[in-house]
Amino acid sequence: xxxxxxxxxxxxxxxxxxxxxxxxxxxxxxxxxxxxxxxxxxxxxxxxxxxxxxxxxxxxxxxxxxxxxxxxxxxxxxxxxxxxxxxxxxxxxxxxxxxxxxxxxxxxxxxxxxxxxxxxxxxxxxxxxxxxxxxxxxx
Numbered sequence: 001x002x003x004x005x006x007x008x009x010x011x012x013x014x015x016x017x018x019x020x021x022x023x024x025x026x027x028x029x030x031x032x033x034x035x036x037x038x039x040x041x042x043x044x045x046x047x048x049x050x051x052x053x054x055x056x057x058x059x060x061x062x063x064x065x066x067x068x069x070x071x072x073x074x075x076x077x078x079x080x081x082x083x084x085x086x087x088x089x090x091x092x093x094x095x096x097x098x099x100x101x102x103x104x105x106x107x108x109x110x111x112x113x114x115x116x117x118x119x120x121x122x123x124x125x126x127x128x129x130x131x132x133x134x135x136x137x138x139x
Contacts, residue, residue: 057084058128066128069108073101084125105131111138 067082074091076082082091088098102118105111105127111134121127 058132062132063128066124069104086124087122
């Protein structure tokens with residue numbers, strides 16, 4: 001079992017001073033953690049002036065459903081590893097495949113995705129986050 005010290009992430013102090021980007025670290029919008037190949041849900045950060053609001057990303061079951069749809073849509077071989085961090089392009093998807101993935105997600109989850117939002121989705125996690133956000137606002 002890997003120790004957390006081997007796979008930890010540290011963020012600059014978020015005290016009463018603005019977040020100052022450092023080399024290789026520029027205003028993150030989300031943080032993901034992977035330990036020994038096991039992925040944990042991402043945490044999204046939203047800037048609120050000098051404060052950050054932390055919210056958990058999509059539900060694990062949403063991420064799993066998106067993973068399954070992506071595997072099916074891209075006709076990936078059985079046993080292909082698809083996780084929240086998987087990029088559509090790295091899985092072999094072109095722009096038409098991505099549009100078809102979004103259309104499949106709309107049908108499966110009963111949602112409607114605006115074109116601007118659909119164009120910004122590049123990973124399974126981003127798709128799952130968008131789905132949960134749309135479902136929450138629909139409820």
